[in-house]
Amino acid sequence: MTDPLAPLLDLPGVAEAVGRAREAVAEVHRHPTNRRGWPATSAEASVRAARASAVLDGGDPEIPEEGGVSDPTTAGALRVAEALGPLLATWERAPMQALARLHVLAAADLVPEGEELGRPRGGSGVASRLDLLATLVAGGSKAPGPVLAAVVHGELLALRPFAAANGVVARAAARLTTIQTGLDPKGLAVPEVFCMRQAQRYRDSADAFALGGEDGVAGWITFCCEALVAGAKEATGIAEAAVAP
Secondary structure: OOOOOHHHHHOOOHHHHHHHHHHHHHHHHOOHHHHHOHHHHHHHHHHHHHHHHHHHOOOOOOOOOOOOOOOHHHHHHHHHHHHHHHHHHHHHHOHHHHHHHHHHHHHOOOOOOOOOOOOOOOOOOHHHHHHHHHHHHHHHOOOOHHHHHHHHHHHHHHHOOOOOOHHHHHHHHHHHHHHHOOOOOOOOOOHHHHHHHOHHHHHHHHHHHHHOOHHHHHHHHHHHHHHHHHHHHHHHHHHHHHHOO
């Protein structure tokens, strides 16, 4: 069977961007701190990723040191971050089930319980495109991790399948994909921070991907790769801070 994502590597600049992203993430995994101390650095990366993801969806960037988080978007992003490890096996085997769980966690304080929570909307080919995406995630593509993660991320942003918190869900699914594919098995990189800092470019690139042209798709994938390189630099800072006197 032909891999539907294979042609994406031939788009201008994609193969080179994928190579840079892979090397940057591999390098941070080789950092001495991350050889044994990676659970702590991964936990810090997860919190930073959740906070940045929440900000992109309009959430409050501040996380109180004591007491609960009052902002519903930020609270949802943090719940999602805590669930990614336990959800990894489900994501690999039954991606739609994992997406539903991600939405329940992300949107619990944003939409009322009932049919909208954890259930993708119908119409406009949403179900069929989600099914195709799930097939790709569950072994239907051998595309490199940066490419598959970018497609997962971009498709979920384009489809907006849920009633709320689609951005948080999309970025969490992309993060799961980087872990699943072995690109970032310990979840050290924090590309979400780059996306937050480059918010307008992030949205413009995602919109161009949604239109489906070759330039838009290539631009989105290379942007996501750039975010991974920057996310690896963020991870290096986390590792170095962990050993600072």
